[in-house]
Amino acid sequence: MEIAKQCLPDSNRKSLPDESQLGFGMHFTDHMFLMDYEHGKGWHDPRIVPYGPVMLEPAAACLHYAQAIFEGLKAYRGIDGKIRLFRAGDNVKRLNRSAVRMCIPKVDEDLAHRAICELVTVDKRWVPSSNGTSLYIRPFIFANEPFLGVRPAKKYIFCIIASPVAAYYKEGFSPVKIYVTDKYVRAARGGTGEAKAAANYAASLMASEEAKACGFTQVLWLDAAERRYIEEVGTMNIFFVFDDILVTPALSGSILAGITRDSTIKLASGWGMNVQERQVTIDEAIELSQQGRLKECFGTGTAAVVSPVGSLHYKDKDYIINGSKTGELARRLFDELTGIQYGACPDHHGWIETI
Numbered sequence: 001m002e003i004a005k006q007c008l009p010d011s012n013r014k015s016l017p018d019e020s021q022l023g024f025g026m027h028f029t030d031h032m033f034l035m036d037y038e039h040g041k042g043w044h045d046p047r048i049v050p051y052g053p054v055m056l057e058p059a060a061a062c063l064h065y066a067q068a069i070f071e072g073l074k075a076y077r078g079i080d081g082k083i084r085l086f087r088a089g090d091n092v093k094r095l096n097r098s099a100v101r102m103c104i105p106k107v108d109e110d111l112a113h114r115a116i117c118e119l120v121t122v123d124k125r126w127v128p129s130s131n132g133t134s135l136y137i138r139p140f141i142f143a144n145e146p147f148l149g150v151r152p153a154k155k156y157i158f159c160i161i162a163s164p165v166a167a168y169y170k171e172g173f174s175p176v177k178i179y180v181t182d183k184y185v186r187a188a189r190g191g192t193g194e195a196k197a198a199a200n201y202a203a204s205l206m207a208s209e210e211a212k213a214c215g216f217t218q219v220l221w222l223d224a225a226e227r228r229y230i231e232e233v234g235t236m237n238i239f240f241v242f243d244d245i246l247v248t249p250a251l252s253g254s255i256l257a258g259i260t261r262d263s264t265i266k267l268a269s270g271w272g273m274n275v276q277e278r279q280v281t282i283d284e285a286i287e288l289s290q291q292g293r294l295k296e297c298f299g300t301g302t303a304a305v306v307s308p309v310g311s312l313h314y315k316d317k318d319y320i321i322n323g324s325k326t327g328e329l330a331r332r333l334f335d336e337l338t339g340i341q342y343g344a345c346p347d348h349h350g351w352i353e354t355i
């Protein structure tokens with residue numbers, strides 16, 4: 001299917017935001033991608049159009065029953081001026097896995113991948129060049145059928161928007177303080193935790209607001225059944241260095257299969273590290289911390305990249321990790337990942353495509 005283009009004349013395009021004030025997800029490019037789905041007709045009418053409001057009936061199913069999923073990936077302006085996309089094909093595959101879980105019709109993966117590339121090409125002047133900035137790309141699908149019965153909707157919109165961004169956390173690459181909650185849970189096995197479902201993020205808000213009000217950056221989630229097994233942290237997957245072993249919770253069905261998580265495992269294994277994907281209890285992490293054997297802890301995610309964790313707060317106590325300083329491995333992973341993304345390091349894994 002051809003992607004139709006209705007592009008704005010240069011004179012009607014917005015002025016670019018100040019790159020030193022980008023923040024995260026506050027500015028949007030000149031254009032967006034749209035495609036519609038209707039039962040019996042399938043996905044149709046892929047198009048790039050000026051960024052703007054989308055018409056929705058008040059009865060649109062997504063507003064009532066949260067049939068909505070999303071993805072997040074980035075385009076980077078390299079040190080050579082070229083624009084690089086990181087693992088876009090993996091994001092498209094995960095979008096379809098989320099779609100299946102939420103009873104949303106899958107999209108054609110080649111078309112979705114092409115839509116991302118074409119939108120970045122049309123809006124390439126929006127890919128920022130300052131250190132640590134990128135163009136965050138947000139593909140998402142939501143049900144827009146006006147119908148109040150509870151069943152999978154018969155109409156959907158697939159949309160892709162893009163936003164020039166800087167670091168996700170105000171701390172940048174400095175260690176963040178994490179609150180371990182045993183009061184709230186994010187997802188249960190058999191639920192939607194593995195899907196990038198919009199509703200998972202709504203479910204996380206109350207705990208993170210309470211944590212933020214107490215001075216913490218994010219919440220570390222434990223499993224829903226026993227509140228013992230570590231799952232993930234806020235908008236990231238979590239890693240620990242126990243002695244010299246890199247450990248991350250195994251994908252249990254309620255944890256998001258992060259693409260930066262997978263890149264981290266592949267890079268560290270390639271460096272000869274012992275990497276374990278297994279169940280980790282909060283008690284194990286605390287015990288090893290008390291024995292001085294929890295050497296490092298960090299989160300990984302597209303928005304956050306690699307984010308060192310300086311302390312864990314659990315049951316009214318703070319456990320300081322690595323003197324609240326960025327660890328050696330977090331630094332090395334951050335440098336290597338961003339090196340690949342900005343073209344300063346060779347891409348041995350085939351993760352990059354240039355636009």
Ligand code: COI
Pocket residue numbers: 071072073201235301302303304
């Ligand atoms: C991402 O890293 O792309 C995420 O999904 C986090 C986002 C919710 C800010």
